[in-house]
Amino acid sequence: MKKIRWGILGCGRIARKFASDLRLVNDAELIALGARELSTAQIFSKDFPAKYVHGSYEALVNNPEVDVIYIATPHGLHHEHVLLCLKHKKAVLCEKAFALNYKQASEMIAFAKTQGVFLMEAFWTRFLPHYVKAKQLIADGKVGQVEYFYGEFGFKPAHPVAPRLYDPALGGGALLDIGVYPVFMALDFLGKPDQIDAAMTPAHTGVDEQCAIRFRYKNGALANLFCTLASNLASGGDIGGTEGRIRFTHRMHGPTTQVEYYPGPVDTREIIPFEKAKGNGYEYEIRHVNECLQNNLKESPVLTHELTLLLMQTLDAIRAKAGIRYAVD
Numbered sequence: 028m029k030k031i032r033w034g035i036l037g038c039g040r041i042a043r044k045f046a047s048d049l050r051l052v053n054d055a056e057l058i059a060l061g062a063r064e065l066s067t068a069q070i071f072s073k074d075f076p077a078k079y080v081h082g083s084y085e086a087l088v089n090n091p092e093v094d095v096i097y098i099a100t101p102h103g104l105h106h107e108h109v110l111l112c113l114k115h116k117k118a119v120l121c122e123k124a125f126a127l128n129y130k131q132a133s134e135m136i137a138f139a140k141t142q143g144v145f146l147m148e149a150f151w152t153r154f155l156p157h158y159v160k161a162k163q164l165i166a167d168g169k170v171g172q173v174e175y176f177y178g179e180f181g182f183k184p185a186h187p188v189a190p191r192l193y194d195p196a197l198g199g200g201a202l203l204d205i206g207v208y209p210v211f212m213a214l215d216f217l218g219k220p221d222q223i224d225a226a227m228t229p230a231h232t233g234v235d236e237q238c239a240i241r242f243r244y245k246n247g248a249l250a251n252l253f254c255t256l257a258s259n260l261a262s263g264g265d266i267g268g269t270e271g272r273i274r275f276t277h278r279m280h281g282p283t284t285q286v287e288y289y290p291g292p293v294d295t296r297e298i299i300p301f302e303k304a305k306g307n308g309y310e311y312e313i314r315h316v317n318e319c320l321q322n323n324l325k326e327s328p329v330l331t332h333e334l335t336l337l338l339m340q341t342l343d344a345i346r347a348k349a350g351i352r353y354a355v356d
Protein backbone atom coordinates (compact mmCIF):
# COMPACT_ATOMS: atom_id res chain seq x y z
CA MET A 28 0.00 0.00 0.00
CA LYS A 29 1.42 3.40 -0.92
CA LYS A 30 2.17 5.96 1.76
CA ILE A 31 -0.15 8.96 1.94
CA ARG A 32 2.12 12.00 2.23
CA TRP A 33 0.75 14.61 4.64
CA GLY A 34 1.50 18.29 4.91
CA ILE A 35 0.50 20.45 7.90
CA LEU A 36 -0.62 24.03 7.31
CA GLY A 37 -0.24 26.07 10.52
CA CYS A 38 2.17 24.77 13.17
CA GLY A 39 0.20 25.63 16.32
CA ARG A 40 -1.10 23.69 19.33
CA ILE A 41 -3.46 21.17 17.75
CA ALA A 42 -1.03 20.55 14.89
CA ARG A 43 1.40 19.07 17.45
CA LYS A 44 -1.13 16.53 18.73
CA PHE A 45 -2.11 15.66 15.18
CA ALA A 46 1.52 15.23 14.05
CA SER A 47 2.13 12.95 17.02
CA ASP A 48 -0.83 10.73 16.03
CA LEU A 49 0.25 10.64 12.36
CA ARG A 50 3.08 8.40 13.56
CA LEU A 51 0.54 5.79 14.64
CA VAL A 52 -0.88 5.35 11.14
CA ASN A 53 1.09 2.84 9.05
CA ASP A 54 0.37 4.28 5.62
CA ALA A 55 0.83 7.93 6.66
CA GLU A 56 3.98 10.01 6.40
CA LEU A 57 4.49 13.59 7.53
CA ILE A 58 6.37 14.98 4.55
CA ALA A 59 5.99 18.78 4.79
CA LEU A 60 5.30 21.58 7.24
CA GLY A 61 4.07 25.04 6.35
CA ALA A 62 4.16 28.03 8.69
CA ARG A 63 3.99 31.79 8.17
CA GLU A 64 7.56 32.05 9.43
CA LEU A 65 10.24 29.52 8.54
CA SER A 66 11.53 29.55 12.12
CA THR A 67 8.13 28.30 13.44
CA ALA A 68 8.15 25.34 11.08
CA GLN A 69 11.79 24.64 11.94
CA ILE A 70 11.04 24.56 15.68
CA PHE A 71 8.06 22.26 15.03
CA SER A 72 10.23 19.96 12.91
CA LYS A 73 12.59 19.37 15.83
CA ASP A 74 9.81 17.34 17.49
CA PHE A 75 8.10 16.20 14.28
CA PRO A 76 10.66 15.93 11.50
CA ALA A 77 9.52 16.34 7.89
CA LYS A 78 11.41 16.17 4.59
CA TYR A 79 10.27 19.70 3.68
CA VAL A 80 9.99 22.67 6.03
CA HIS A 81 8.36 25.68 4.37
CA GLY A 82 8.27 29.29 5.52
CA SER A 83 4.96 30.05 3.80
CA TYR A 84 1.65 28.32 3.12
CA GLU A 85 2.11 29.03 -0.62
CA ALA A 86 5.35 27.02 -0.66
CA LEU A 87 3.57 24.13 1.08
CA VAL A 88 0.67 23.97 -1.40
CA ASN A 89 3.15 24.15 -4.30
CA ASN A 90 5.10 21.13 -3.04
CA PRO A 91 4.41 18.38 -5.62
CA GLU A 92 5.19 15.59 -3.13
CA VAL A 93 2.32 16.50 -0.78
CA ASP A 94 -0.87 14.41 -1.21
CA VAL A 95 -3.07 15.86 1.53
CA ILE A 96 -2.95 18.91 3.79
CA TYR A 97 -4.22 19.15 7.36
CA ILE A 98 -5.39 22.72 8.02
CA ALA A 99 -4.77 23.70 11.65
CA THR A 100 -5.22 27.47 11.54
CA PRO A 101 -7.96 29.40 13.42
CA HIS A 102 -11.45 28.86 11.96
CA GLY A 103 -11.68 32.43 10.62
CA LEU A 104 -8.94 31.47 8.14
CA HIS A 105 -10.22 28.04 7.07
CA HIS A 106 -12.11 29.41 4.06
CA GLU A 107 -9.00 31.12 2.66
CA HIS A 108 -6.67 28.22 3.44
CA VAL A 109 -8.96 25.48 2.11
CA LEU A 110 -9.45 27.37 -1.16
CA LEU A 111 -5.66 27.82 -1.42
CA CYS A 112 -5.05 24.07 -1.03
CA LEU A 113 -7.86 23.10 -3.41
CA LYS A 114 -6.58 25.54 -6.04
CA HIS A 115 -3.35 23.52 -6.02
CA LYS A 116 -5.33 20.25 -6.14
CA LYS A 117 -4.30 19.16 -2.67
CA ALA A 118 -6.69 16.94 -0.73
CA VAL A 119 -7.74 18.62 2.52
CA LEU A 120 -8.63 17.70 6.08
CA CYS A 121 -9.80 20.97 7.69
CA GLU A 122 -10.15 21.51 11.44
CA LYS A 123 -13.46 22.40 13.05
CA ALA A 124 -15.17 24.80 13.05
CA PHE A 125 -15.05 24.17 9.30
CA ALA A 126 -15.81 27.82 8.44
CA LEU A 127 -17.33 30.97 9.91
CA ASN A 128 -20.70 30.43 8.25
CA TYR A 129 -22.72 28.33 5.83
CA LYS A 130 -21.87 30.57 2.86
CA GLN A 131 -18.14 30.01 3.31
CA ALA A 132 -18.62 26.28 3.86
CA SER A 133 -20.72 25.86 0.73
CA GLU A 134 -18.11 27.76 -1.35
CA MET A 135 -15.37 25.48 -0.01
CA ILE A 136 -17.34 22.32 -0.77
CA ALA A 137 -18.44 23.54 -4.21
CA PHE A 138 -14.82 24.33 -5.10
CA ALA A 139 -13.66 20.86 -3.96
CA LYS A 140 -16.25 19.34 -6.30
CA THR A 141 -15.17 21.60 -9.20
CA GLN A 142 -11.54 20.69 -8.63
CA GLY A 143 -12.34 16.99 -8.12
CA VAL A 144 -10.40 16.99 -4.85
CA PHE A 145 -11.08 15.31 -1.48
CA LEU A 146 -12.24 17.61 1.33
CA MET A 147 -13.35 16.63 4.84
CA GLU A 148 -14.02 18.43 8.11
CA ALA A 149 -11.71 17.17 10.86
CA PHE A 150 -14.55 16.15 13.17
CA TRP A 151 -12.39 13.59 14.98
CA THR A 152 -15.08 12.62 17.52
CA ARG A 153 -17.15 10.90 14.83
CA PHE A 154 -14.35 8.35 14.34
CA LEU A 155 -13.52 7.66 18.00
CA PRO A 156 -14.28 4.12 19.26
CA HIS A 157 -16.54 5.27 22.12
CA TYR A 158 -18.65 7.35 19.78
CA VAL A 159 -18.92 4.58 17.20
CA LYS A 160 -20.02 2.24 20.03
CA ALA A 161 -22.70 4.67 21.19
CA LYS A 162 -24.03 5.01 17.67
CA GLN A 163 -24.11 1.23 17.38
CA LEU A 164 -26.13 0.94 20.62
CA ILE A 165 -28.66 3.40 19.20
CA ALA A 166 -28.76 1.63 15.82
CA ASP A 167 -29.33 -1.69 17.65
CA GLY A 168 -32.40 -0.19 19.34
CA LYS A 169 -30.88 -0.29 22.84
CA VAL A 170 -32.25 3.13 23.78
CA GLY A 171 -35.42 2.83 21.69
CA GLN A 172 -36.66 6.11 20.27
CA VAL A 173 -34.24 8.93 21.17
CA GLU A 174 -36.29 11.56 23.01
CA TYR A 175 -33.62 13.76 24.53
CA PHE A 176 -29.99 14.76 24.26
CA TYR A 177 -28.09 16.87 26.73
CA GLY A 178 -24.53 17.90 25.89
CA GLU A 179 -22.15 20.44 27.36
CA PHE A 180 -18.58 21.56 26.79
CA GLY A 181 -16.90 24.08 29.03
CA PHE A 182 -13.34 25.03 29.84
CA LYS A 183 -11.66 28.09 31.25
CA PRO A 184 -8.69 28.84 28.98
CA ALA A 185 -5.34 28.63 30.76
CA HIS A 186 -2.86 31.49 30.60
CA PRO A 187 -1.47 32.55 28.23
CA VAL A 188 -4.91 32.54 26.57
CA ALA A 189 -4.77 31.86 22.82
CA PRO A 190 -5.87 35.19 21.23
CA ARG A 191 -7.92 33.31 18.60
CA LEU A 192 -10.41 32.23 21.27
CA TYR A 193 -11.77 35.77 21.67
CA ASP A 194 -10.86 37.37 18.32
CA PRO A 195 -14.00 37.91 16.20
CA ALA A 196 -11.92 38.03 12.98
CA LEU A 197 -10.60 34.53 13.70
CA GLY A 198 -14.05 33.12 14.62
CA GLY A 199 -13.58 33.46 18.37
CA GLY A 200 -16.24 32.49 20.90
CA ALA A 201 -17.41 29.36 22.68
CA LEU A 202 -19.92 28.19 20.06
CA LEU A 203 -17.57 27.73 17.11
CA ASP A 204 -14.71 26.51 19.25
CA ILE A 205 -16.37 23.95 21.53
CA GLY A 206 -20.16 24.31 21.13
CA VAL A 207 -19.74 22.56 17.79
CA TYR A 208 -19.37 19.25 19.66
CA PRO A 209 -22.74 19.11 21.46
CA VAL A 210 -24.41 20.66 18.38
CA PHE A 211 -22.89 18.01 16.11
CA MET A 212 -23.99 15.23 18.46
CA ALA A 213 -27.56 16.53 18.72
CA LEU A 214 -27.75 16.61 14.91
CA ASP A 215 -26.23 13.14 14.67
CA PHE A 216 -28.54 11.58 17.28
CA LEU A 217 -31.76 13.49 16.61
CA GLY A 218 -31.42 15.02 13.12
CA LYS A 219 -32.19 18.55 11.94
CA PRO A 220 -34.25 20.43 14.54
CA ASP A 221 -37.59 22.00 13.68
CA GLN A 222 -37.02 24.90 16.03
CA ILE A 223 -33.90 26.44 17.57
CA ASP A 224 -33.69 28.76 20.58
CA ALA A 225 -30.42 30.19 21.85
CA ALA A 226 -28.99 32.82 24.17
CA MET A 227 -25.44 33.94 24.83
CA THR A 228 -23.30 35.95 27.24
CA PRO A 229 -20.87 38.23 25.42
CA ALA A 230 -17.15 38.28 26.23
CA HIS A 231 -15.12 41.52 26.29
CA THR A 232 -14.65 41.34 22.49
CA GLY A 233 -18.33 40.75 21.76
CA VAL A 234 -17.98 37.08 20.87
CA ASP A 235 -19.89 34.54 22.96
CA GLU A 236 -18.32 33.64 26.30
CA GLN A 237 -21.11 31.14 26.80
CA CYS A 238 -24.06 29.96 24.76
CA ALA A 239 -27.15 27.97 25.72
CA ILE A 240 -29.14 26.24 22.99
CA ARG A 241 -32.39 24.32 22.77
CA PHE A 242 -33.50 22.20 19.81
CA ARG A 243 -37.16 21.25 19.43
CA TYR A 244 -38.50 18.51 17.16
CA LYS A 245 -42.01 18.00 15.81
CA ASN A 246 -42.08 14.47 17.28
CA GLY A 247 -41.56 15.93 20.76
CA ALA A 248 -37.82 15.25 21.08
CA LEU A 249 -35.68 17.94 22.69
CA ALA A 250 -31.98 18.76 23.00
CA ASN A 251 -30.39 21.03 25.59
CA LEU A 252 -26.87 22.14 24.71
CA PHE A 253 -24.41 24.40 26.46
CA CYS A 254 -20.89 25.70 25.92
CA THR A 255 -18.75 28.08 27.93
CA LEU A 256 -15.29 29.57 28.12
CA ALA A 257 -16.04 30.76 31.67
CA SER A 258 -16.01 27.47 33.64
CA ASN A 259 -14.37 24.09 33.66
CA LEU A 260 -17.24 21.64 33.22
CA ALA A 261 -17.37 17.85 33.08
CA SER A 262 -18.31 18.27 29.41
CA GLY A 263 -20.46 15.16 29.45
CA GLY A 264 -23.56 14.13 27.59
CA ASP A 265 -26.76 12.14 27.96
CA ILE A 266 -28.88 10.40 25.35
CA GLY A 267 -32.33 9.55 26.69
CA GLY A 268 -34.59 7.11 24.89
CA THR A 269 -37.82 5.19 25.40
CA GLU A 270 -35.90 1.96 26.19
CA GLY A 271 -32.68 3.17 27.79
CA ARG A 272 -30.11 5.84 28.27
CA ILE A 273 -26.48 6.37 27.25
CA ARG A 274 -24.26 8.64 29.29
CA PHE A 275 -20.87 10.04 28.37
CA THR A 276 -19.36 10.80 31.77
CA HIS A 277 -16.85 13.54 30.91
CA ARG A 278 -15.08 15.07 27.89
CA MET A 279 -17.61 13.33 25.68
CA HIS A 280 -15.89 14.58 22.51
CA GLY A 281 -12.58 12.84 23.33
CA PRO A 282 -11.21 9.33 23.77
CA THR A 283 -10.92 9.42 27.58
CA THR A 284 -14.65 9.55 28.33
CA GLN A 285 -16.55 6.63 29.81
CA VAL A 286 -19.70 5.35 28.15
CA GLU A 287 -22.45 4.11 30.44
CA TYR A 288 -25.59 2.35 29.31
CA TYR A 289 -28.71 2.28 31.47
CA PRO A 290 -31.30 -0.22 30.21
CA GLY A 291 -33.62 0.62 33.10
CA PRO A 292 -33.50 2.53 36.37
CA VAL A 293 -30.32 4.33 37.37
CA ASP A 294 -28.87 1.33 39.26
CA THR A 295 -28.92 -0.85 36.13
CA ARG A 296 -25.79 0.81 34.76
CA GLU A 297 -23.44 -1.09 32.41
CA ILE A 298 -20.00 0.26 31.52
CA ILE A 299 -19.50 -0.12 27.78
CA PRO A 300 -15.99 -1.26 26.83
CA PHE A 301 -14.26 0.26 23.84
CA GLU A 302 -10.78 0.35 22.34
CA LYS A 303 -8.53 2.87 24.06
CA ALA A 304 -6.70 5.27 21.78
CA LYS A 305 -2.93 4.78 21.69
CA GLY A 306 -2.37 8.44 20.92
CA ASN A 307 -4.44 11.59 21.35
CA GLY A 308 -7.39 10.18 19.41
CA TYR A 309 -6.70 11.82 16.05
CA GLU A 310 -5.32 8.58 14.60
CA TYR A 311 -8.85 7.36 13.81
CA GLU A 312 -9.77 10.29 11.56
CA ILE A 313 -6.33 10.10 9.94
CA ARG A 314 -6.84 6.40 9.14
CA HIS A 315 -10.24 7.22 7.69
CA VAL A 316 -8.87 9.96 5.43
CA ASN A 317 -6.06 7.67 4.29
CA GLU A 318 -8.58 4.96 3.44
CA CYS A 319 -10.64 7.47 1.44
CA LEU A 320 -7.53 8.62 -0.45
CA GLN A 321 -6.28 5.05 -1.04
CA ASN A 322 -9.68 4.43 -2.66
CA ASN A 323 -9.58 7.66 -4.64
CA LEU A 324 -12.73 9.05 -2.94
CA LYS A 325 -13.49 12.76 -3.18
CA GLU A 326 -15.75 12.80 -0.13
CA SER A 327 -15.91 10.80 3.09
CA PRO A 328 -18.91 8.46 3.25
CA VAL A 329 -19.01 9.05 7.04
CA LEU A 330 -18.30 12.76 7.57
CA THR A 331 -20.16 13.80 4.45
CA HIS A 332 -20.34 17.27 2.92
CA GLU A 333 -24.06 17.18 3.67
CA LEU A 334 -23.36 16.69 7.39
CA THR A 335 -20.80 19.52 7.45
CA LEU A 336 -23.27 21.82 5.68
CA LEU A 337 -26.07 20.88 8.09
CA LEU A 338 -23.75 21.66 11.00
CA MET A 339 -22.78 25.04 9.54
CA GLN A 340 -26.40 25.90 8.71
CA THR A 341 -27.40 25.03 12.28
CA LEU A 342 -24.54 27.08 13.76
CA ASP A 343 -25.71 30.04 11.63
CA ALA A 344 -29.25 29.63 12.98
CA ILE A 345 -28.00 29.43 16.58
CA ARG A 346 -25.88 32.55 16.09
CA ALA A 347 -28.83 34.43 14.59
CA LYS A 348 -30.98 33.58 17.64
CA ALA A 349 -28.23 34.30 20.17
CA GLY A 350 -26.94 37.49 18.50
CA ILE A 351 -23.44 36.27 17.60
CA ARG A 352 -22.21 38.04 14.47
CA TYR A 353 -18.99 37.99 12.45
CA ALA A 354 -17.94 40.63 9.94
CA VAL A 355 -18.31 38.14 7.05
CA ASP A 356 -22.00 37.45 7.82
Ligand SMILES: NC(=O)c1ccc[n+]([C@@H]2O[C@H](COP(=O)([O-])OP(=O)(O)OC[C@H]3O[C@@H](n4cnc5c(N)ncnc54)[C@H](OP(=O)(O)O)[C@@H]3O)[C@@H](O)[C@H]2O)c1
Binds near residue numbers: 061123
Ligand atom coordinates in the same frame (compact mmCIF):
# COMPACT_ATOMS: atom_id res chain seq x y z
N1 LIG B 1 -9.95 18.75 16.93
C1 LIG B 1 -9.56 19.22 18.10
O1 LIG B 1 -9.53 18.52 19.09
C2 LIG B 1 -9.10 20.65 18.19
C3 LIG B 1 -8.48 21.09 19.35
C4 LIG B 1 -8.00 22.40 19.39
C5 LIG B 1 -8.20 23.23 18.30
N2 LIG B 1 -8.85 22.77 17.19
C6 LIG B 1 -9.06 23.64 16.04
O2 LIG B 1 -7.81 23.82 15.37
C7 LIG B 1 -7.68 25.15 14.91
C8 LIG B 1 -6.40 25.74 15.47
O3 LIG B 1 -6.46 25.75 16.87
P1 LIG B 1 -5.13 25.81 17.80
O4 LIG B 1 -5.61 25.70 19.18
O5 LIG B 1 -4.11 24.86 17.30
O6 LIG B 1 -4.69 27.31 17.51
P2 LIG B 1 -3.25 27.95 17.65
O7 LIG B 1 -2.42 27.22 18.64
O8 LIG B 1 -3.46 29.41 17.84
O9 LIG B 1 -2.59 27.69 16.24
C9 LIG B 1 -3.11 28.19 15.06
C10 LIG B 1 -1.96 28.33 14.05
O10 LIG B 1 -2.54 28.94 12.90
C11 LIG B 1 -1.53 29.72 12.24
N3 LIG B 1 -2.07 31.05 11.93
C12 LIG B 1 -2.14 31.60 10.71
N4 LIG B 1 -2.63 32.84 10.74
C13 LIG B 1 -2.88 33.11 12.04
C14 LIG B 1 -3.38 34.25 12.72
N5 LIG B 1 -3.75 35.37 12.05
N6 LIG B 1 -3.51 34.18 14.05
C15 LIG B 1 -3.18 33.08 14.72
N7 LIG B 1 -2.67 31.95 14.13
C16 LIG B 1 -2.52 31.97 12.80
C17 LIG B 1 -0.33 29.77 13.17
O11 LIG B 1 0.62 28.85 12.66
P3 LIG B 1 1.97 29.31 11.92
O12 LIG B 1 2.50 30.47 12.68
O13 LIG B 1 2.77 28.08 12.03
O14 LIG B 1 1.63 29.66 10.51
C18 LIG B 1 -0.85 29.27 14.50
O15 LIG B 1 0.12 28.60 15.24
C19 LIG B 1 -8.96 25.88 15.31
O16 LIG B 1 -9.85 25.92 14.23
C20 LIG B 1 -9.51 25.01 16.44
O17 LIG B 1 -10.94 25.04 16.54
C21 LIG B 1 -9.29 21.50 17.13
